Amino acid sequence: MSPIRQSQMASVETADRPVVGYAEDYPAGMNADTHSHPRAHLIYAVSGVMHIETKTASYIILPSTALLMPANTGHAIYMDGPVEMRALFLRSSAAKRIFDDCKVISVTPLLRELILAACGEPLDWDVNGRGHHVTALALGEIERSMVLPLDLPLPTDTRLRRVIDALRDQPHNTNSLMQWAQFGNVSDRTLARLFRKETGLSFRQWRQQARLTAALRALSAGKGPAKAAVIAGFVSQPAFGAAFRKNFGFTPGQARALTEQTSQ
Secondary structure: OOHHHHHHHHHHHOOOOOEEEEEEEEOOOOEEEEEOOOOEEEEEEEEEEEEEEEOOEEEEEOOOEEEEEOOOOOEEEEEEEEEEEEEEEEOHHHHOOOOOOOEEEEOOHHHHHHHHHHHOOOOOOOOOOHHHHHHHHHHHHHHHOOEEOOEEEOOOOHHHHHHHHHHHHOOOOOOOHHHHHHHHOOOHHHHHHHHHHHHOOOHHHHHHHHHHHHHHHHHHOOOOHHHHHHHOOOOOHHHHHHHHHHHHOOOHHHHHHHHHHHHO
């Protein structure tokens, strides 16, 4: 981080207001290594797609969604294409009534405009003026937002992490639990137990989530639904479409359209 940006972030993170906005544009392919902030924050992009990873989960942040992140949470960000990021930093008093762990929320047209308006306010906005009303309304919209299943749980166990990293690299791989256990040098019973303990999902459930996440990433990169289905290891496109919609709440075509709308 450059000295100028360090100074900017320090000002944002110590601002004497319950909520302040921060705007930054990033080039395609930029990778922000693991870092954290002393304040909780909402991460949103006016355009572009972000891949955010914490110690316990991986998230894809599409246009019309945002990630809520508690204070002091280590995370890395990869910019998939140019990204116009807009963020709201919240003091604990403002954040604690809304969230205490990471979650992806839908961003309504109203919340989008409120985020942009908050980012247009000075860090010392008038406590009796526009900044107060904008940020108060933004907090209300965040609290009412729908939570979306755009997270992929990640383990800390090194044996399971080796298997999971391979599965993420090869979402189309059809190896059985027993074959992956051999790859991880553990018994199939141990591997099944680790999946449940470390991710809260069974092996099949986690692999399905990983495949659909890979498909979502392909769609966000401009691939068509048919190509995304192949990348995710689905032989039947109708089966892919049904699984995708059941998991995310929208179709592959809608996911791609969201990305295309903000890249124009």
